[in-house]
Amino acid sequence: MTSLTTFYLSRIIDTKALDSNGKVIGIVKDLLVDSDSSNYTSGHPSVNGIKIKFNKRMDFFAFRDFHIEKVGGKMRVICDKLTALPAEHIDGDLYLVDSVLDKQIVDLNGRKLVRVNDVRLVSIANGTYAVAVDIGIEGLLRRIGIVRPIKFMSSLFGANVSSKFILWEDVEAIDFSNLNIKLSKSYSRLQTLHPSDLADIIEDLGRKASAEVFSSLDEEKAADVLEELEIDAQVRILESLSIEKAADVLDKMPADEVADIFDALEDDKVELLLKEMGEDTSQEVRELLYYPDNSVGSIMSTEVLSFNEDATIDEVLADLKAKKPEAEALYNLFVTGENDVLIATFSLRDLVIHAPETSIRQIMRPATVHLRDYQKINEVAELVSKYNLLAIPVVDRDNVLQGMVVIDDVIDDLMGKGRTNK
Amino acid sequence: MFRTKKTFYQRLVLFLAILGPGIITGSVDNDAGGITTYSVAGALYGYNLLWTLIPSFVVLVAIQEMNARMGIVTGKGLADLIRENAGVKITFFIFIGLLIADIGNTTTEFAGVAGSMEVFGVNKYISVPIVGFMVWFLVVKGTYKFAERIFLLFSVSLLMYVVSALMGKPNWGEIGHAVIHPQMEINAKSLAMVIGIVGTTIAPWMQFYMQSSVIEKGLEMKNYRYSLIDIVVGCVATVVVAFFIIVACASTLHVNGIQINEAKDAALALKPLAGAFASQVFAFGLFIASIFSATILPLATAFYVCEAFGFEAGIDKKWDEAKEFYVLYTGILVLSAAIILIPNAPLIGISLWSQVLNGILLPMVLVCMMLLVNNKKIMGKYVNNPLTNLVGWIAVVVLIALSVLLVFQPLFG
Numbered sequence: 019m020t021s022l023t024t025f026y027l028s029r030i031i032d033t034k035a036l037d038s039n040g041k042v043i044g045i046v047k048d049l050l051v052d053s054d055s056s057n058y059t060s061g062h063p064s065v066n067g068i069k070i071k072f073n074k075r076m077d078f079f080a081f082r083d084f085h086i087e088k089v090g091g092k093m094r095v096i097c098d099k100l101t102a103l104p105a106e107h108i109d110g111d112l113y114l115v116d117s118v119l120d121k122q123i124v125d126l127n128g129r130k131l132v133r134v135n136d137v138r139l140v141s142i143a144n145g146t147y148a149v150a151v152d153i154g155i156e157g158l159l160r161r162i163g164i165v166r167p168i169k170f171m172s173s174l175f176g177a178n179v180s181s182k183f184i185l186w187e188d189v190e191a192i193d194f195s196n197l198n199i200k201l202s203k204s205y206s207r208l209q210t211l212h213p214s215d216l217a218d219i220i221e222d223l224g225r226k227a228s229a230e231v232f233s234s235l236d237e238e239k240a241a242d243v244l245e246e247l248e249i250d251a252q253v254r255i256l257e258s259l260s261i262e263k264a265a266d267v268l269d270k271m272p273a274d275e276v277a278d279i280f281d282a283l284e285d286d287k288v289e290l291l292l293k294e295m296g297e298d299t300s301q302e303v304r305e306l307l308y309y310p311d312n313s314v315g316s317i318m319s320t321e322v323l324s325f326n327e328d329a330t331i332d333e334v335l336a337d338l339k340a341k342k343p344e345a346e347a348l349y350n351l352f353v354t355g356e357n358d359v360l361i362a363t364f365s366l367r368d369l370v371i372h373a374p375e376t377s378i379r380q381i382m383r384p385a386t387v388h389l390r391d392y393q394k395i396n397e398v399a400e401l402v403s404k405y406n407l408l409a410i411p412v413v414d415r416d417n418v419l420q421g422m423v424v425i426d427d428v429i430d431d432l433m434g435k436g437r438t439n440k
Numbered sequence: 441m442f443r444t445k446k447t448f449y450q451r452l453v454l455f456l457a458i459l460g461p462g463i464i465t466g467s468v469d470n471d472a473g474g475i476t477t478y479s480v481a482g483a484l485y486g487y488n489l490l491w492t493l494i495p496s497f498v499v500l501v502a503i504q505e506m507n508a509r510m511g512i513v514t515g516k517g518l519a520d521l522i523r524e525n526a527g528v529k530i531t532f533f534i535f536i537g538l539l540i541a542d543i544g545n546t547t548t549e550f551a552g553v554a555g556s557m558e559v560f561g562v563n564k565y566i567s568v569p570i571v572g573f574m575v576w577f578l579v580v581k582g583t584y585k586f587a588e589r590i591f592l593l594f595s596v597s598l599l600m601y602v603v604s605a606l607m608g609k610p611n612w613g614e615i616g617h618a619v620i621h622p623q624m625e626i627n628a629k630s631l632a633m634v635i636g637i638v639g640t641t642i643a644p645w646m647q648f649y650m651q652s653s654v655i656e657k658g659l660e661m662k663n664y665r666y667s668l669i670d671i672v673v674g675c676v677a678t679v680v681v682a683f684f685i686i687v688a689c690a691s692t693l694h695v696n697g698i699q700i701n702e703a704k705d706a707a708l709a710l711k712p713l714a715g716a717f718a719s720q721v722f723a724f725g726l727f728i729a730s731i732f733s734a735t736i737l738p739l740a741t742a743f744y745v746c747e748a749f750g751f752e753a754g755i756d757k758k759w760d761e762a763k764e765f766y767v768l769y770t771g772i773l774v775l776s777a778a779i780i781l782i783p784n785a786p787l788i789g790i791s792l793w794s795q796v797l798n799g800i801l802l803p804m805v806l807v808c809m810m811l812l813v814n815n816k817k818i819m820g821k822y823v824n825n826p827l828t829n830l831v832g833w834i835a836v837v838v839l840i841a842l843s844v845l846l847v848f849q850p851l852f853g
Contacts, residue, residue, distance in 0.1 A: 120524050122750075133523070133750025158749060161528040193524075225515030250658030254515075257660070 023086050025093050026152070027114055027137040028161050030086065035070055035095040044072030046095050049081070049139075050103070050111035051148050056206070061187025062147040065139065066111055067103040068095075078103040086141050114148065117191050122223070123151065124190045126207060129215040131222050135161060138183065151189055154182030193227045205234040213239065217246035220255070229258035241270035244279075252279050257287075265294035272344070273299060273320045274427070277306035281316075314398060315391035317428075318412045318421035324352040325378055327361065332374040346424050349409035353382050360385050360411055360419040388413055391420050399428050461653035462504060462667070465646055466674025469500075470598055470681045471733035472552025472703060473545060473791060474640040475726050478682050479706035481633050482689030483698060487618035490686055492634055494619075496641040497679045502831040503806070504671045506813045506824070507647050511654030512661050513822045518651045519744035521818065522808050534808070535748050537801050539772075542645055542741040544794025546776035549737060551787050552730030554780055555704030559723035565781060572777035575735045576770065579755055597728050598681045600721045604710065605684040607718040610691035635799055635842045641678065644801045645737065647809065648744040661822070688714075688722070701788055738776070742769035803840040810836060 027049065034042045050067035052058065065081045080101040087094045112118070114137055122131045135157030138150045152160075156179045159165040169179050190207050208216060208231060216235075220228045220243065232255050235243060244252060244267060256264050256279065268276050268291060280288045280303065288307075292300045302320045309315030323343060325334055334351075351369075353362040362382035372381055387401060388411045401410060402425055409422045481489045507518065514521065523531045553571050554564035624630055659667055689706050692698075692713040700706050703726050711719040739755070742765050746753035751764035759766050779785055810832050814823050824832065 120527065122520075130752070135528070135750070153750060158528065158532075162532050163529075223515070224520070225513065228515065254658065254660070 023088060023141040024149075025086055025088070025139055025141070026157075026160065027119060027139060028157075029093045030095050031115060031119075033093065033095060035068070035084070035097055037097050037100075043097060043100070044070035044077070047071045047076065048113050048115040049148075050078070050107055050113055053110060053112040058187075061185065062149050063112070063186065065146040065148065066107045069113070078108050080104075081146060086146070112191055117193060118151065121191070121193045122227075124192055124208060124211075124219055125153075125184055126188045126190060126211065127184070129211060129219070131219055132184070132189075148186050150183040150185050152181065152183055154180050156181035192223065192231055205231055209235065209239060213242035214246045216243045217251075221248060221251045225254070225258075229255065233259060233263065237266055237270050240267045244268075245271055245275050249279070249282050253282050256283065256291075261290050261294050265291050269296045269299050272346075273302035273306055274316075274318055274421075276303045277316065280307060281311065309391060312395050313391065314389045314393045314395060314412055314423060315420065317395060318389075318391070318423050319346060319427070320421040321347045322350075322352060322411070322419065322422050323347055324354040324358070324360075324419055327353045327355070327377070327379040327382060329378050330374065331369050331372055331376050331378070331381075334369060334378065335374075346409075346426070349424055350407070350411065350422060352385070352411055352419055352422075353378055354419050357416075358418045360388065360413050360417055363411065385411055389423060390414070398423055402428050460670065461508065461650060461657055461659075462671035462674035463677065464653065464674070465504065465650045466676075466678040467598065467729075468649070468733050468736050469641060469643070469646060469674075469678045470685075470729055471545075471549055471640075471737075472555075472726060472730040473548040473643075473795065474682065475552065475685060475729055476548070476703040476791065477633075477636045477640045477795075478685040479689045479703050480700060481637055482686035483693040483700045483706065483709075485624065485630065485633065486690040486694040487615050487687070488622055488624045489630075489633060489637060490615065490619050490683065491622040492637045493641075493679050493682055493686075496638050497675055498831060499638075499835040500642055500675045500678065501672060502828055502835065503642060503647060503809070504650050504675065505668065506809055506828065506832065507650040508654045508659070508667050508671060509664075509822055510809075510813055510819070511651040512659050512664065512667070513819055515655055517655065517744065517747050518648045518805075518809070518812075519747040521812050523748045523750075525812060525815070525818070526808060530808075531748050534801065534804055535745050537797060537804075538645060539741060539745055541794050541797040541801060542737060543772055543775055544790050544797065545643070545645070546734060546737050546741075546772055547779045547787075548791045548794065549730045549734035550777050550780040551791065552703060552726050553734065555702055556707065556723040556727035556730065558704060559707045559719065568777050568780050571731055571734065572773060575731070575738075576773055578735065579739055579769070580766070598677075598725050600725045601681055601684040601688060604714070604718045604721045604725070605688035605691070607714045608688050608691040608710070610687045615687065631842070631845060635845075636795055637682075638839070638842065639795050639799045639802065641682065642802060643798055644805045645740055645744075647805055649736065649740040652740070652743065688718075734773075734776075738769055738772040741772055742766075799839075799843040803836055803843060806832070806836045806839065 030046050031048070033046055035044055035046050037043050046068060048069035049065050050069065051063040051065050053063070057063075067078050068081045068084055070077050070079060079097070080103050083099040083101055084095060084097050087096055118134050118137060120134065122133055124130075125132045132151075132153045134151045134153060136152035137148055138152060140147055140149050156165060156169075159168050159179065165179070172179055190205060192205070208219075211219075216231075216239075220231055223231065228251070232240060232243065244255065247255065259267070268279075276299070280291070283291075292304060295303070306316060306318075306320065321344065323338070323341070325337070329337075338348075348366050351364050351366070352360060353364065355361050361384075363385045364378060364382045368381040387405050387407065389398065389401070391412050391414050398410070401407070407425070409424045411422050412420045414420050510516075510518065510521065516524075519531075519535070522534065550568055550572070554568050557567035558564060654667070688710070689700075693700060693706065693709050696713065698709050700709060704723070707719050707723040707726065710722055743753050745751075745768060746762070746765045752762040753765040754762060757765070779790065780787070810824075810829070812818055813832075814829065816823055
């Protein structure tokens with residue numbers, strides 16, 4: 019046996035597998051590789067099994083007793099001994115032809131979906147590994163069987179047929195026809211992507227795959243991704259989840275985002291989800307849902323931090339450390355009096371530049387700029403740009419602090435307007 | 441706020457939100473090629489080919505319903521599904537065929553633009569480059585969605601053919617008789633005409649377009665009923681417009697024994713028979729239909745070719761991100777417009793051959809569709825019911841038989 023053989027999946031699929039005497043044992047139909055990336059040797063999954071068709075019957079054999087030989091430019095699959103493949107591999111492995119070849123996979127570096135034209139494998143002394151996927155034109159032409167004439171033709175014109183590979187450690191297969199695969203393990207590398215990128219990928223995926231990818235994410239990540247999705251996709255994904263799972267994810271999202279999604283869902287579904295969600299969040303969402311669509315109340319964030327004017331900077335900082343609020347909540351800090359009536363505001367900067375024992379009363383500024391919860395949304399952008407604010411407090415008729423509108427929410431609104439005016 | 445029963449108003453809003461894919465596809469369906477075919481059929485055979493619209497309608501609804509269902513259930517485009525399930529080789533040959541046919545079809549659209557503007561006295565060397573650039577600019581500069589709505593509004597003007605037809609004072613008794621008891625000589629020429637009508641009503645690229653728009657709309661299976669209404673309305677619109685074009689030409693040109701080769705000829709010939717207004721109405725309808733399809737056709741083609749071969753595609757992408765897509769799109773547009781501008785270009789030949797190619801590709805695409813839509817792994821519990829399968833397979837068999845006849849008919853003389 020040669021010490022190193024590289025070959026393409028397309029070159030051995032639908033060829034005859036031979037035994038050591040040269041007798042045909044069947045047609046090669048698929049290769050099975052390890053689906054759990056934590057088992058990979060230097061990022062490459064090993065080929066565990068081979069699917070062979072003989073007389074209309076499909077058999078699975080262990081690949082370690084097979085080897086690939088290059089004879090006169092052709093690949094030959096030769097079997098030394100037939101050992102049945104253990105059921106755990108048949109059930110749990112990734113099928114290269116079924117789930118990778120011609121399918122869309124995630125390019126983790128390019129953060130997008132690509133279509134696989136071929137898979138490059140390598141055989142070394144201790145096993146056979148999938149090393150890269152071919153997504154270039156060359157792979158396409160190879161599959162059609164016209165790569166050599168085209169390459170010859172283009173070389174006459176001094177042009178090159180572009181070949182493009184992505185190493186296996188930089189891809190993640192997503193569309194499994196094999197339902198027994200443990201998805202959370204198979205998709206583990208997707209967790210490293212930024213929520214926005216993951217959201218883009220999920221939007222581009224088919225219905226089944228997008229639901230599977232989403233449910234493999236942990237709740238925190240799932241909530242971040244859900245927030246980034248377009249409204250259509252949000253609804254689609256939520257419908258694909260069980261009520262319990264959906265409620266768990268929504269619990270991790272800001273109440274105003276949840277309310278936005280609920281506006282697009284059916285009322286019965288919303289009621290079910292609200293019952294299942296944590297009491298605090300569902301109460302907040304319920305309140306937001308009562309606001310009309312184009313009112314400030316419907317877009318405001320209810321996660322606000324308010325303090326007593328007698329507190330010292332030290333106490334406020336200790337409180338923040340304990341609460342660990344989201345970055346957004348720190349855009350603006352508030353001082354409230356009796357019954358949560360808004361008195362004044364102060365900023366993170368104020369906290370940082372003054373001595374720890376200073377009281378909030380000394381650094382706070384009166385909250386002259388604020389919004390009412392039933393005010394129209396289109397008046398917000400003007401205020402934000404006029405006063406250069408990151409967040410504006412929202413109060414009700416009795417000046418009770420209800421939440422705040424963050425610049426991010428208004429930017430969406432402004433950009434939406436720009437688009438329709440074009 | 442938590443009502444469980446939907447009021448009539450809510451249902452209407454929901455329907456209007458879902459409305460679109462079927463009706464737009466239906467409108468694009470009556471493109472320059474379609475108008476030409478219907479006009480020629482009316483002029484040549486009078487009311488005698490009207491009956492073909494009935495089976496066409498049934499098959500059209502059945503096919504579009506399958507497309508919508510596949511799009512809703514899988515969330516994947518038809519090109520995606522074909523590539524993933526039929527392999528590279530079949531995909532390659534289908535899509536090379538579609539690409540060539542669609543360049544031919546787009547050429548026909550520009551011929552429609554040129555012809556209709558000539559009726560208004562505008563030279564094709566002026567109208568075609570302007571329209572071509574306008575279409576390209578609309579799409580590349582990303583105001584396509586806006587344009588689509590404008591076109592949809594304009595496509596109401598296709599109903600002008602009703603006006604045009606009524607001004608020709610058709611004989612309704614004869615029409616009724618012709619639909620129920622069609623009298624037609626069966627020969628190579630009439631057979632080609634029948635294939636032409638069916639082929640132009642059910643063009644292969646439409647299936648890809650329909651499925652993509654369903655996905656883009658993000659439709660759900662629970663609103664399937666509304667999607668179905670949308671499809672039926674779109675198909676009815678298609679067939680009604682086709683009906684009136686045939687009637688318009690039959691009641692004027694056929695009665696007077698005037699033969700035509702192009703839709704433009706029909707517009708011109710209507711002038712002495714039904715008045716200048718009828719002629720202009722006819723030409724304006726042709727212009728709108730041509731420009732609508734000239735926008736959507738190259739876009740749809742570039743999109744599904746990229747989808748099948750795994751290139752980035754979409755008008756929301758930048759030129760550098762989706763180079764193959766934009767090159768393809770621009771290429772199809774430029775090539776088609778250029779062909780029209782060649783002096784003495786064999787336009788009738790091009791439109792004929794792209795129709796023949798359509799006719800050959802349609803059964804191939806349909807067979808792929810029937811296999812996909814019956815695949816439990818892909819469709820789950822939403823596979824075809826026996827009735828849809830019956831209609832689908834009969835359509836496949838009849839279309840294959842017709843295409844084979846059409847292709848080999850020159851051999852038999």
